[in-house]
Amino acid sequence: MIFKFRRERVIFRAFFIGVLISATCMSSAAFAVIKVVTTTTDLKSFVEYVGGDKVQAISMVLPGAEAEDYAPKPQDLDRLKTANLVVRVGLDYDLWLDRILRQTGRPELVKGGAAYVDASNAIVLLEVKGGGIGGGGHAHGAGNPHYWLDPNNAAVITGNIVEALARIDVPNAKYYEKQRIDFLASLDRKTLEWQEKLEPLRGKPLLTYHNNWPYLARRFRLNFAGTVESRPGVSPSAAELSRLLTKMGSEKIHVIVKRPQEPNREVNFLVKKLGAQIAVLSTSVGDDGAKSYIQMMDNNIKNLLAAFNKNSK
Ligand SMILES: [Zn+2]
Known part of the structure; x- marks a missing residue:
């Protein structure tokens, strides 16, 4: 009787260890x-x-x-x-x-x-x-x-x-x-390479459609002077657009940054009125076809410089 009890305990223990091993294998396989x-x-x-x-x-x-x-x-x-x-x-x-x-x-x-x-x-x-x-x-x-x-x-x-x-x-x-x-x-x-390339843009004012860029601006000393949106997620009214036109004129803002998926209407209106340039920049990898973060940032820096260079011609 005692023997049988011990044997059952041994069998149970063996079974329990077996379950543990298979659970471990499963998790490492997963x-x-x-x-x-x-x-x-x-x-x-x-x-x-x-x-x-x-x-x-x-x-x-x-x-x-x-x-x-x-x-x-x-x-x-x-x-x-x-x-x-x-x-x-x-x-x-x-x-x-x-x-x-x-x-x-x-x-x-x-x-x-x-x-x-x-x-x-x-x-x-x-x-x-x-x-x-x-x-x-x-x-x-x-x-x-x-x-x-x-x-x-x-x-x-x-x-x-x-x-x-x-x-x-x-x-x-x-x-x-x-x-x-x-x-x-x-x-x-x-x-370091991006810092060097953006050096000539230091202090030059620009607008952005949405307030995406304070971190980029701090790192590369860019001067984002305002947003086209009146507040995050809200498009500007006609009165706000005319205030932006005045601001762009008086502060000599010649470049507006927007992402590919942001609305074109207001930005097009502003750049056409003032002969300014649009720089299309991405905040998410793949918005512009980039496959990685570094590639996206490379494209952003290139597009930003191109917009400023076009403007100075
Ligand atoms: Zn946001």
């Missing part, structure tokens, strides 16, 4: 490639730089779409249900993510969870006004959310991503850190 869902294509690009061939990243917002007003689709929920990691811009930028994260029913994917990354964590924010969403459009109340457009912020963003990747994929932690160091070194070289 992690053969780390599936990362990002809200934007920029974050996807950062994940690819540091994750290399160990990750497969998908952006919910596709190139050319408006990330700040995105409405999640059924396939986003499916992807999140099987994702190993979710990476967001944070602040007021991708507030639409919270609801769909709760819908997954996965506690690790919500704020504070092991598979959740807010890339804005530890970023030194500009234009913090408080108040969050209010009025029309999307406010930038929690701080201007376009922080990835300062290449120096890539160190913090990729730091947040690598910390999470190393947490969920311990065997490859060193790999991710090495990838990050290599990426930041090449980005530093590019940043």
